[in-house]
């Protein structure tokens with residue numbers, strides 16, 4: 285195959301061969317194939333993936349590149365902006381056809397707009413697909429032709445319209461590159477790995493890449509999926525799927541997961557198991573909702589969806605932010621979560637809510653600060669899910685938990701980590717503390733602390749705030765803020781959705 289008009293597939297958040305409509309369409313064209321990945325080393329803000337994500341991208345690209353090689357092609361890696369790189373490549377390979385899967389992220393949208401204009405001007409064929417969401421987010425609107433802001437009606441509408449075709453198989457063989465292949469940079473030259481290797485904990489926990497994603501899904505389906513409805517709030521149990529980084533980088537499609545879960549449900553008659561499968565699918569639709577919201581409200585990455593919250597009186601202070609980031613707040617479940625995040629690049633959903641509530645309500649720090657820290661440290665850092673999650677907790681986003689709903693870190697710990705197994709795993713200095721005190725070490729009698737080798741203020745911090753007092757302060761700040769803003773109508777219409785997210 286020596287065509288002078290090859291197919292170029294631009295890979296972004298779709299580093300997979302299976303169920304990849306852009307790749308399958310390019311393969312179908314039966315011309316030489318260029319698989320392109322562009323890294324923009326000058327990107328800034330949320331356009332630059334955080335440190336943990338960069339670690340993931342390196343390994344995911346390595347795995348993807350090996351996979352392409354086995355199938356008869358090679359990954360072409362280039363540096364620059366997508367438009368710069370593509371226009372150069374199209375000069376080298378004129379009349380190529382360009383294929384890509386759409387992204388809901390604001391920059392992905394901008395790239396696409398620029399690309400479409402460029403391709404039209406140059407009279408080059410461009411082919412775009414929806415490979416990363418279950419449906420095209422622009423096709424689902426309310427009766428008044430506005431985007432949905434509440435989950436349940438969105439979900440009902442999605443259920444009514446969803447007709448997913450079976451996932452596309454991974455092409456066994458790919459067309460080769462053009463006879464004079466495009467130049468490619470070595471992966472190492474992107475410098476995605478940290479200079480000082482802090483990633484040991486992440487390495488132990490994760491296997492980036494399409495094979496890793498499929499193995500994780502199989503493992504989940506083998507057993508934990510059956511307990512999902514019952515145990516998904518238990519941070520000490522491995523009963524959630526851990527599919528989030530694989531989904532974020534598109535190593536597996538949401539459609540493929542959807543079909544796998546539906547299939548498991550069809551062949552299983554046990555009512556409890558079937559309930560678990562439905563609960564899981566609902567979370568996949570929360571991801572869909574997050575993508576949808578980002579596509580329709582791109583400004584929410586930095587600004588609250590409800591603009592009334594623009595002037596909320598957040599505190600601007602860095603010491604307590606640092607204690608939160610380091611897992612040294614003195615609240616065991618908060619510290620356990622922040623340390624799990626630091627060591628493994630991931631945190632359980634229940635604990636994400638607890639730690640986010642602690643930052644925004646107990647400490648009254650802006651949700652954007654927390655979102656930024658998560659962005660840098662999560663291997664699954666996802667602009668859509670992270671924005672939705674933080675705005676939900678802070679009370680200013682779609683279907684949000686009202687601001688006055690403040691998580692109590694002690695009772696949350698007692699309820700969801702009753703025997704303290706999760707805390708003991710991530711906060712080893714509290715290992716010797718009996719269950720009764722594990723979520724409030726400062727209440728333990730001196731003798732109990734001494735027997736557990738704990739010296740508060742030395743081996744483990746005193747609580748950095750009094751939760752009851754901090755809660756009152758947050759409510760006062762909120763009431764005063766509300767008085768000036770007439771927030772009642774927004775909040776009451778939002779309240780109906782909160783049970784769904786929890």
Ligand SMILES: Cc1cc2nc3c(=O)[nH]c(=O)nc-3n(C[C@H](O)[C@H](O)[C@H](O)COP(=O)(O)OP(=O)(O)OC[C@H]3O[C@@H](n4cnc5c(N)ncnc54)[C@H](O)[C@@H]3O)c2cc1C
Pocket residue numbers: 516524525526527528529531532567568570571572574631632633634636637640658662664665666667669670671672673674677785
């Ligand atoms: C403050 C905060 C920040 C968050 N930041 C991110 C983020 O950056 N990236 C991210 O992927 N998720 C984020 N989430 C959502 C959720 O915590 C993670 O998706 C989940 O913990 C991932 O673990 P899992 O794959 O085992 O989830 P499972 O429970 O097995 O769920 C399966 C999949 O459904 C999706 N999902 C589950 N819960 C949610 C949810 N609440 N919102 C949207 N999608 C969901 C995810 O894609 C997940 O992989 C955040 C939540 C909060 C409260």
